[in-house]
Amino acid sequence: MKKSLVTVSVIVAAGAAWTGASWFTGKLIEQRMDEVVNNANRQLQDFLPKTGAKLGYEHVQRGIFSSKIRYVLRSDGSAPPDAIALKPSDEVAFLATIEHGPFPFAQLKRFNLLPSMASAHLELENTTAVRNLFDITKGKSPFNAISRISYSGDTSSAINITPLEYPIGNSSLKFSGGTLNADVSRDMTAIVLDANNASAVFSGPNGFGQTEQISVHGVSLKRASHASQFDIDLSDQTITMKHFKLAVDGRDTVALDGFNLVSKFGEQGNNIGGQIDYTLDALKIQGNDFGAGKLTLKIDKIEGNSLKEFTNHYNQQALALLQHGQGVGLATYERQTTDILLQHLPLLLKNNPTISVAPLSWKNSQGESHFTLDLALTAPSQAESLDQLITRSIKKLDAHLTIPLTMATETTTQAARLQGYNAEDARKLAQQQVQGLATMSQMFKLATQKDNVISSNLHYADSQFDLNGSKMSLQEFMSMFGLPVPKDSDPTQGAVPAAAP
Structure with missing residues (x-):
């Protein structure tokens, strides 16, 4: 009896505590x-x-x-x-x-x-x-x-x-549904997202009276963001897409497999930097395999307070331009947005940031091409135009490009087949075009060739360019590609005797 009373008392006490x-x-x-x-x-x-x-x-x-x-x-x-x-x-x-x-x-x-x-x-x-x-x-x-x-x-x-399945006039949308997990801090300064979607298919007529179908499968997003000491949101995120396909009148036009984007940005002292990685497992156009690619982009030494100031000024002025720019022509609008960028871009260069591409590559069954870039920037004292901003902001540049001829021939062959050539004719045409391009690039000293590989190396520092061993001034380099020479530049700076034709 006493035991039962004790049990009941405990239950009542627990219930009262829970209620309270x-x-x-x-x-x-x-x-x-x-x-x-x-x-x-x-x-x-x-x-x-x-x-x-x-x-x-x-x-x-x-x-x-x-x-x-x-x-x-x-x-x-x-x-x-x-x-x-x-x-x-x-x-x-x-x-x-x-x-x-x-x-x-x-x-x-x-x-x-x-x-x-x-x-x-x-x-x-x-x-x-x-x-x-x-x-x-x-x-x-x-x-x-x-x-x-x-x-x-x-x-x-x-x-x-x-999930939904919905007709929209002559079009339709089918979505399998998805899930989103979100962790949010009390002040909303730290957010972690994890989203997944199985598939989505959209179909409808295009401007040529054909039926287009876009299908996306296996899309996912993972993102973790937090506010930095500069009141700027920094994040690590991963975006993946297993398959994307565009079909026209039932025929596959473009297909992408295994797209991935991974980005990580953080702060070190007063600087902000990070890295972005892109990968694509396969690109197919009308059933022709064009290969796979990847890109790694690194940005470092962006001064945090300057980035915050740049973002605030640029966003405010761009928003005002958008709100009050009704009736302004496209050319005028582009010029005004460029002026806003030029006005505030030196803020981003305050701490001599660096940018690198290591690498940008593309490969197919016959080889892999690589491009790398190391770029060191510096804040210009003044810049009145875009070309002046570019020339005064580049402190050092190193770029390297390698393309195997067999790889280039395979890519050009696939492109020729898209134009209607049969396999044999496409191969012959591709060999002629690639060999002609290799010959011209060597003739104009834009590249060198060794062991069946086209290479090009560019170095720039102290207003001097070195292109595959040929030294030239800024003016000579820009004239070589038909680019306008800055008006305030010294035409004799870094000049070297021109080679005989």
């Missing part, structure tokens, strides 16, 4: 709601300043074990007239059901036994502004999310995107 903790958690969630909404609005203003939208919340129904909240995105009237924005009467609403901690049932079902402040289920409400989306998904919310909210305010979300 859940009630306290609900109160805590309500107190933090303004902070969550303010952070979201700050992100909207930073990344989408022209939307003119503001997030709010309403209809808070707080219970002991759960609460319900309606988040609403409405126009704040600040969007410019030409922007794609919400109308004053529109609203995009999200319905949230929040289970209070310390052990929300939704997290227990996912075998997450760590105490948490809450677990939230979020989905889009069917309002007038998004009714077309619900038509596409046949009345279902386009997405639903389960989020775990820790006591520190950090959130971890699992988002499921609804």
